[in-house]
Amino acid sequence: MKLSAGQAVDVLRAAGEPSRLRILALLAREELAVLELCRVLDQSQPRVSRHLKLLAEAGLVERFPDGAWVFYRLRGAGQAGEVVADLLDRIDPADPVLVRDAERLTAVRAERADAASEYFARNAARWDEIRSLYVSEKDVETAILKAAGQGPFRRLVDLGTGAGRMLTLLGPHADQALGLDLSQQMLNIARNQVAEAGLEGCELRHGDIFGTRLPDASADLVVVHQVLHYLADPAAAVKEAARLVAPGGKLLIVDFAPHNLEFLREQHQHRRLGFSDAEMARWLADNTLVHVHVEALPPPAKAA
Template sequence: MTGRETLTVEETLAALRAVGETTRLRLMALLAEAELTVKDATAILGQSQPRISRHLKLLTEAGLILRFPEGSWVYYRIADGAAGAFARDLVSRIDSSDPVFAADRERFQAIRKAKADEAAAYFAKKASTWDTERSLHASDNDVEQALLAVLGDKPFQSFLDLGTGTGRLLELLSDRYASALGIDASHDMLAVARANLAKVGLNHAQVRHGDIYALNVPPRSFDVVAIHQVLHFLDDPARALAEATRALRPGGRLLIIDFAPHDLEFLRETHAHRRLGFGHDQMQRWVEALDLKMEKVADIAPKTTQENKLTVTLWLARDPRIVTDLPVADPTREVA
């Protein structure tokens, strides 16, 4: 099915046939709440993995749900467009007090809580490292306020957060975008991000496992692409910037947040930093090489007189290509 606002008669009949079975209707009700893996669905519905996989395959073929591989796991979610609207409307009309569906929701909430607890434990284990690094630079609040100011108040359609980590930018900008995708190479960090997004009820943002050097997203599909405190971990920042630029729509903006140049060599050993910050001239050269126009640069210095404190710099560049009325790809669709 397509991203149109309506379904053809054939698509409608296919959708009705797909949901016309108890297990598949139960799966649709669960997927209307959140993304699920086959393992999740198997635990909730108490059925075998092959059986659950078959039902998910039929729903996918009918265009009602989408399938997203992530390493050895596969996530499923409600489709976009008219098919997704049809599925959500259908689920909303089911009696919420039905004992079968109520029991499914109860088991689903138990699984969600277990995952949140697991993610919280991982975050706590890593928190001391992250807090040490945070203490070395301008406060998160100052950086976030500067970030919001640089982007401005005007809403935009689609947002891509590269190296999303805990999903903080997805949450911070949630009232600015219509849809968002966060990508990270760490499965553990994605678990943290999913738990955080679920905690605040943020359902118009997704997170995916991916490689910042080879983004599995359609080209020219995002209005804003952010790379927040990621480049200093990379061996080839310019390559990552080029890949991020590929995802920008004409007129789209690339937001880069990272450290200004510094000499804290211990960050290489204790925090796996590859680069000790980036200067304005260096970033300007990279941006110009990508045919982008640098629009704003802001330095956020720490509010302290102590030595060995890092300045954070925000760079905002724009793709100067003219926006046309040509159709663009669904930004959350994975590409082969």
Template sequence: MAAKQGLGLDNLVDVLKAAGESTRMRLLALLAVGDLTVTDLTEILGQSQPRISRHLKLLAEVSLIDRYQEGAWAYFRLTAEGAGVALVRDLLSFADPGDAVLARDAARLSTLKQSRSEKAQAYFSRNAAGWDELRRLHVSEADVETALKQVVGPDPVDGLLDLGTGTGRILQLFEGLYRRGVGVDASRDMLAVARSNLDRAGITKASIRHGDIFNLPLDDHQFDLVVIHQVLHFLQQPEAAIAEAARMLSAGGRLAIIDFAPHSVEHLRDEHAHLRLGFSRQTMAEWLDKVGLRVEQIVDLAPEQDRGGQLTVTIWLARNHRQVVLADLTPGDRTVAAAGRT
């Protein structure tokens, strides 16, 4: 078992100074259970925006919270890693949930989440008819999810990245598998739906980010499992998205792609903005091999003919083989290998 990460005396004092103030402790308690904006926090705490921003700056300076931009909005959440955050979580565990101030904050947060949920559901309802029409063309989502879980397997992963997260369903489906999850989507409407669904499911170890699938706002090699679920057929350059996904994979990490096999349902181009009418096994294997990923498993799910199905759903699972090889080499062997590539 790895030794518990500790803090030097100066860092320990800095963390305790930053957290040891009532407003900042309230902020940490709120940010431990979800992503919130300064506006959200001012509404919950009933304090001015400059005051809240100043407290957030102090917490960020000791790496207790993360800040990320989503258009004109900046979101904050408790940092996922680090001894300082571990200490803060321990401190929060001693807080009395019946404390009047904390209980009022929790109630206001609940009201805020309910408002989010209503807005998200309104968007979802406006688009549900089109999605239902598409679902009738292929095997049920339940069958796809069952097959995907079988392909991925039961072994836990440290980090899960869901690209084109949509409703956040993948983050919910694998909630028991990952320690930290991130969902990325280009649609702010869908991000609102995903956040609402995670709130409703009580999932706090996953965060939602606005981002471009071709230029992700994330560091390299941070995820053991990356999922691209029914996204590639919307893209002009799906192979570029696969390359970006490969960049995210840790040594030995896996990429799961769920999309359609080649088909001839032309009306999907105009009615559902599909740019690609499915992908062949050979094409997908070539794209994956080009970025150092080796296909380990392919599963085809035939359409349900009794429902008028016309689309076969395919699941590809590939592993970051190139990095596994390098990770297994000794430092001396890595030098030799590098020399051999020049």
């Protein structure tokens, strides 16, 4: 539906201010927490929050709380979203203010990536123990085997394979398996694990979930197990994972439901405190994945 003249004025007013335009340009790159926006813009939280409130009221950005943090992303769809996309598209990418913001955002991202990679390098050897702190591993793995089905799979791709547990669990049902991870330390452990399990057709490769460089529709089982909550742009990771799924194949995503264990951000580098079914369903629908099956597993009694 077209915008009314009044709505068009609201959209233009909201976008028509230097800081708010910068915020829109930043959110077009990735969803961001308020404090991250403050750092990039070099403005106080009350000031940035005021801008964000106006942008949200005009329907240009969407606010979503995540534990004690609040994230924002562009609303994207609809006439207002198209006006913003068109506007941003018409701005010179070499504009010095936007270039400086992009550089600061790169620095924020690099800090996050360094902290995460340092965390995974430090904890690679203890990963199986850390993983089982949250939910009963046995229950998760039973549910994974049930959801994946017996196969046999022609090609299994495990994105963010870590110490390779999904490969040793599902690899025996696959002719070929590939585990991809950003951390060399994790990959080293995974290599030992798959060798110990005697999985000959299993390859481990250094790579990024956001750009796997794997061919379209090349796997009949793609797994993303306990990875999305570390990522700056989980929607983009789901998109890349979905791209790899062959017709009739499956994408298996395992992650936390929304929770409030804020210490996981500080101590374990989580970025998002879980995902709602609705958010996940939207990402799957955006990538035309159908026949969605959701299974929720309760936390262990002590963590509830």
